[in-house]
Amino acid sequence: MSAVRSAAAVKPSSGLATLVLDGFGTNVNMCFQCGRCAAGCPIAYAMDYAPAQLIHALRLGMEDVVFNSRTMWLCAACETCTTRCPQEVDIAKVMDAAKILAVRRGFKPAMSSVRAFHQAAMANIKRFGRMWEAGMIVSLKLRTGDYFKDMDLGKRMLRKGKLKLLPSFTGSRRAGRIFSRVKSVEREEIEQS
Amino acid sequence: MRYAYYPGCSLHSTGSEFDNSLRAIAPRLGVELDEVKGWICCGSTPAHSVSELLALALPVANLGLVEQMEADEVMVPCASCFRRLKSGHLETTTRPEVAARVNRVVDEPYRGTVKVSHPLEIFSDRDMLAKIAEKATADLSHLRVVCYYGCLLTRPPKVMQFDRHEYPMSMDAVLRSAGIATLDWDFKTMCCGAAFSLTETDIVYKLTAEILDEAESVGANAIAVACPLCHANLDTRQSEIEQRQDKEYGLPVFYFTQLMGLAMGMPGAYLGLGKHLVDAEELIETATQAPAA
Ligand code: SF4
Numbered sequence: 001m002s003a004v005r006s007a008a009a010v011k012p013s014s015g016l017a018t019l020v021l022d023g024f025g026t027n028v029n030m031c032f033q034c035g036r037c038a039a040g041c042p043i044a045y046a047m048d049y050a051p052a053q054l055i056h057a058l059r060l061g062m063e064d065v066v067f068n069s070r071t072m073w074l075c076a077a078c079e080t081c082t083t084r085c086p087q088e089v090d091i092a093k094v095m096d097a098a099k100i101l102a103v104r105r106g107f108k109p110a111m112s113s114v115r116a117f118h119q120a121a122m123a124n125i126k127r128f129g130r131m132w133e134a135g136m137i138v139s140l141k142l143r144t145g146d147y148f149k150d151m152d153l154g155k156r157m158l159r160k161g162k163l164k165l166l167p168s169f170t171g172s173r174r175a176g177r178i179f180s181r182v183k184s185v186e187r188e189e190i191e192q193s
Numbered sequence: 194m195r196y197a198y199y200p201g202c203s204l205h206s207t208g209s210e211f212d213n214s215l216r217a218i219a220p221r222l223g224v225e226l227d228e229v230k231g232w233i234c235c236g237s238t239p240a241h242s243v244s245e246l247l248a249l250a251l252p253v254a255n256l257g258l259v260e261q262m263e264a265d266e267v268m269v270p271c272a273s274c275f276r277r278l279k280s281g282h283l284e285t286t287t288r289p290e291v292a293a294r295v296n297r298v299v300d301e302p303y304r305g306t307v308k309v310s311h312p313l314e315i316f317s318d319r320d321m322l323a324k325i326a327e328k329a330t331a332d333l334s335h336l337r338v339v340c341y342y343g344c345l346l347t348r349p350p351k352v353m354q355f356d357r358h359e360y361p362m363s364m365d366a367v368l369r370s371a372g373i374a375t376l377d378w379d380f381k382t383m384c385c386g387a388a389f390s391l392t393e394t395d396i397v398y399k400l401t402a403e404i405l406d407e408a409e410s411v412g413a414n415a416i417a418v419a420c421p422l423c424h425a426n427l428d429t430r431q432s433e434i435e436q437r438q439d440k441e442y443g444l445p446v447f448y449f450t451q452l453m454g455l456a457m458g459m460p461g462a463y464l465g466l467g468k469h470l471v472d473a474e475e476l477i478e479t480a481t482q483a484p485a486a
């Protein structure tokens with residue numbers, strides 16, 4: 001489906017919308033509030049704002065609403081919204097942008113468990129190069145303090161040989177180099193902007 | 194045919210039976226797999242949630258490793274890795290400013306020469322389907338399988354360019370060629386809750402229960418998947434969902450490659466059926482197996 005007006009002709013209407021366009025290549029002002037993204041979202045029932053509402057709040061520049069929302073933290077990145085949007089708004093990408101910008105602005109993530117999972121997973125990949133699931137789960141527990149969650153399941157998985165007890169270090173140096181270069185490039189870009 | 198092969202982290206751990214069964218069937222179909230040396234994690238969902246640059250750099254670094262092997266096509270079975278590697282390739286080959294940014298952070302610049310393929314694309318080619326039919330000698334006619342493709346094989350279609358995005362058929366075609374009946378159903382590409390399995394598990398319980406309910410209501414006695422995360426939610430979490438819903442599904446969840454191996458007469462133990470939490474062996478043992486070709 002092609003967009004009604006060309007994206008280049010539609011200017012972002014707020015500082016937030018500009019940040020999303022410049023940093024993530026998606027123009028939320030293309031949205032005409034049809035609600036299709038919200039209708040197809042499997043997790044909209046648990047969100048405080050439906051995807052279409054979050055997009056609208058971005059256009060209005062409502063930082064508090066956007067950055068304190070649970071919506072982007074509950075997005076499963078299933079890409080149904082992006083697939084179906086008649087205006088070619090990459091809503092799933094906007095969800096990522098909202099998470100990244102909220103953290104950058106110093107807002108406390110509304111879903112701390114989800115943020116803890118992202119942090120535990122990234123620390124794990126940086127250290128080992130490949131995700132070591134058993135280690136990641138332990139570090140997630142340390143971050144959330146929820147030590148007993150899934151204990152029985154973990155035991156059953158170990159018995160079935162589904163979790164590796166020891167990590168591999170293949171590629172750990174390569175990953176470490178990429179992580180540190182990304183960090184310095186991003187710092188440079190933020191300073192310039 | 195020889196392919197570079199990117200298994201990804203899950204296929205080296207929780208989803209190792211996907212890796213084993215793929216490696217078992219590939220040579221029977223004349224497919225050789227060359228594992229990418231020194232590959233690293235694609236970053237999956239956590240990476241794109243924390244940094245767009247990192248989310249591109251990790252998969253693109255792996256595409257660079259494929260180029261170093263002088264291979265022009267890489268086979269990627271995990272739906273999430275497949276999605277990330279496709280994105281990495283597309284973004285760096287269509288947006289020069291993105292390529293420049295990514296090439297600043299990876300070890301070797303990526304030249305954009307690698308085709309990223311899913312085994313279902315390779316196996317659903319017409320000649321391949323004929324070959325599968327020829328090798329599939331075991332009688333699995335008692336199976337009624339629903340193919341669950343999940344989110345990321347087909348979405349977003351602009352990136353994935355894989356099959357029909359709302360109603361894909363490639364897995365059905367592959368399994369039907371292997372003599373296995375697959376059913377029509379509406380939940381082929383619904384979301385199972387994905388990575389919320391570890392954090393917001395209630396979401397997974399709800400979405401996965403809907404998928405299991407639908408599979409049951411169309412009369413399936415097994416589910417086929419192509420994603421280790423889908424497998425984890427449908428298989429690993431199934432008994433908890435049964436307790437919550439106060440009902441019994443008892444629906445074994447197979448990687449499509451395991452079903453292909455079974456159809457080729459390979460023993461279940463060899464294909465990693467014993468690693469599933471929902472018993473899959475009983476259903477298979479009730480079949481009368483023809484001798485392997
Ligand atoms: S589907 Fe697209 S146009 Fe419709 S409300 Fe969502 S973002 Fe806006």
Ligand code: SF4
Nearest residue numbers: 041075076078079081
């Ligand atoms: S990508 Fe996120 S916001 Fe979009 S439909 Fe899926 S869960 Fe909802």
